[in-house]
Amino acid sequence: MMNQPTLSPDLSFTQPFHDNEQIVLTEPAIRFMTELVSEFTSQRNELLNARQRRQQEIDAGKLPDFAPETLSIRQKAWSIRGIPQDLQNRRVEITGPVERKMVINALNADVNVFMADFEDSLAPSWEKVIDGQIALRDAVNGTISYTHDNGKIYQLKPEPAVLICRVRGLHLPERHVQWQGEAIPASLFDFALYFFHNHQALLAKGSGPYFYLPKMQSWQEAAWWSRVFSVTEDRFSLPRGTIKATVLIETLPAVFQMDEILYALRDHIVGLNCGRWDYIFSYIKTLKNHSDRALPDRQSVTMDQPFLDAYSRLLINTCHRRGAFAMGGMAAFIPSKDPEKNAAVLERVRADKMREAANGHDGTWIAHPGLADTVNAVFDQALGNRPNQLDVLRGQDAPITADDLLAPCPGERTEQGMRANIRVAVQYIEAWISGNGCVPIYGLMEDAATAEISRTSIWQWIHHQKSLSDGRVVTKALFRQMLAEELHTIQQEVGEQRFSHGRFTEAANLMEQITTQDELIDFLTLPGYALLA
Template identity: 50%
Template sequence: MNLNLSAKNISADLSHKKIPEKYQYLFSEKYFLFLNAVLEKMVSGHQKLMLQRNSHLENGYDYDFLKETQSIRESNWKINPIPEELLNRQVEITGPVEKKMIINALNSNVKVFMADFEDSFSPTWEKVLAGQHYLREANNRTIDFIDDRGKQYALNEQVAILFCRVRGLHLNEKNIFFKNEVIPGCLLDFTMYFFHNYQILINKKTAPYFYIPKLESHEEAKWWSDVFKFTENYFGLDEGTIKATVLIETLPAVFEMEEILYSLKEHIVALNCGRWDYIFSFIKTQSNDPTKVLPDRKSVTMDKHFLKSYSKLLVNTCHKRGALAMGGMSAFIPSKNPEENKQVMLKIKNDKILEVKNGHDGTWIAHPGLAEVALSTFKTAFSDSPNQIGFMNKSLSISKEDLLTPCSGPKTMNGLIENIFVSLNYLEAWLMGNGCVPINGLMEDVATAEISRASIWQWIKHNQSLDCGQLVTRKLVKEILLEQKLLIIKSIDRVHKFEQASKLLEQLILDDEFVPFLTLSAYELIN
């Protein structure tokens, strides 16, 4: 393969595109040796897992609890003990690996900050490397920032615990090549964060902590276990030094939660309800089934039976095996209007009360201004306890049908227009390098945008009629998309990529075949 790039050869197998000078220290010889070793060990397994995923999606799959792993579900075992500092994770904040965000999040009144290379992040090469640089500075406590108004940002004496969320298995890193092929983005994210931070963290009597997204099977969990064990052995560390939380945010994974915990039992500490990606996965994995069509996005809430079943099953599964059960993201953000803000806080509180009642040990927020209401809800419920890991709903029985039966609700013209508006605005922001975008009072990321564009595709595919009687057709959607694009362009005064975003969105929602991830196509359009 002729790269025709300014590529530097590292070994016979490993090469890369141009690295900005200020980040070249990240690519030391020792780091490259480690990366090369991990790729040599893990890439072939990754390729097999991706083939398995594609086969399930293309050929259909009977989603159910696995007969071949029934013995794991029925036998008596626990995950390794959770480190003491991770027993209280009542509120976690998430956000992209950008300097100001990192400082504000670590200084927030929360237990954990999940620094994100995934759904709230647009992975331009510059931003990927800058993110790693900032996280190293954060762990060294040398990170600071002065904004345009001269306001200075620095870390408080006490800060939240840092977790690093790597990219999903499906996302590649097109700037690094192994044997003339692009590498899994997750392995760049993992190896670089680990290599540059593990010793700093161990010296502070803590360890490298990771969030693992979008797993679809226990085989994928086993692959990550092998990555962790290989890394620990490579650096002479005790097995189980690395700790991880796995997001249960795909429909296939909800049927294999015990097996996922078992496969990672030396390293895992929690599962998390990634509710927005889970809703997207519900649509995607059953996209050709006309009986699985979901209503307006705002009607698909966690009190609906299929989502409440998912939440409660996750809680029971985790607590049975000694793991924490984390709740999901509230996408609301504070409003500057006092009356509107009261309503936002009430919605947040009610959402968190539902999670507490379901048995969750903690939750996610997207904005520091929501920390107090979320934390007070969990503190009040737990009294002096850090979690409710002893909670078990012994009468709970969740069937395949509980998880696979969609909720009913309205399908409205406003819902269709909002889906197009959100998808278009988010895609444009992502192409401009911003993966976390406030739109209409909600913090939108890849997961919420995926729901919006998947819902449009599903309504077209299955000839859905809106409540007003209007049939959802390609023609109608194209007309609304053009109208929304022109309105947005008219209302802004900046450099933009709405033409590119509109063209991409049209492909995503009008193609005959469902495109598995919008980021796969969008990634080709960024540097």
């Protein structure tokens, strides 16, 4: 163990430095990170305050809408700076956490891009965040390998997928690093270290420092990222536009500002992505006080619902008008070992991806390598020899209005749906606080978004005294009763040993707390972070 470097009296680490910390947290890397933190943290804090002010307006009755003051940006002709050669074809992208074995398997999959995730599919313990940076550095250098306990060795194939790093959202702290006594923005920690250690090697092999930016809510947040990127390029004497980003449109406020987000990041952006699970969560959370917008069972909220179909089509139209990619959403299914069940899984994935390809998306997401052949075939058929669908402008569509994007979603609220929400959320929270953010549950590869939808739906049903299809009003008492019963069901499903050695009771307690309190908490990962193993 080595003493931590003290390059700035304002920056401190709460964890000891072992061998891995010394690899990642070198003095030059810390110096660069400190520069970004000192320059951009106060602006980031103001952006978070602005989010709260906007939410208070919506809570008071004002619905989200397109901003009149940025009408000229939406109406004028302009385009983004451009897209690098190795990002021109993004038909199939796989996502997963930055764990060494998963990084190798994802880069070796039959896909174009791997989105290596420090965000929703990683439970960000200090050890996992540091190990993840080392894994990505080794992947970029082509030296990554992993030896399983059974002796099996995993190594990179000669032509791996293109690597894109998803940093954590603006709202998340990195509590193990403090600036002037406060936890630093996790987004700057992830960005600074990945960029610092990898940009030279990436550029040398014809790629570049590419990022996915999550949970964005406004064009002002996009402008903040643009300044972070430009300051970084200047600091390392790189041409403007060297750093490239794809922005996830996974919040309801952001869907009304897609042109503005593209414009604010026009030197650096290459596309937008339909982060549809988080988008559904954001729809619930943003409109939490609007009783007429409460969603039905999660299983009913599919992409053919009018408000989600409008979101997908508006994203495609907006992106393609500006020369940017419109990426489709996640297929979270896991292939089954049962041939009959697997055929049904692949058929559902195929139908979902055919809808995206026909709508004009340039590519899409999968969570498991076993889906790659099915999804590649769909996009190969739709695109033919074209690398993308930038030529699809959806000019035949009627203009998409705020009413289209906010349309209430029909469907039942059932006891079965509520119980399923409880079981999935408790199991996901248990895995997350135990250190695993990417969890197979009932045939789906789940990340934080699923648990967020599950617990916010029930909160909203309780808050507005909604009834189930059998007539019972959803109350705190009914929820607590079901929670106790479903905890018992989970115990039977996972077995006594797994249950007693796990953290299911703590997970259920957190689920109870955040679902019954009067104020809806923004992200379960914030209180969850305090319990993280």
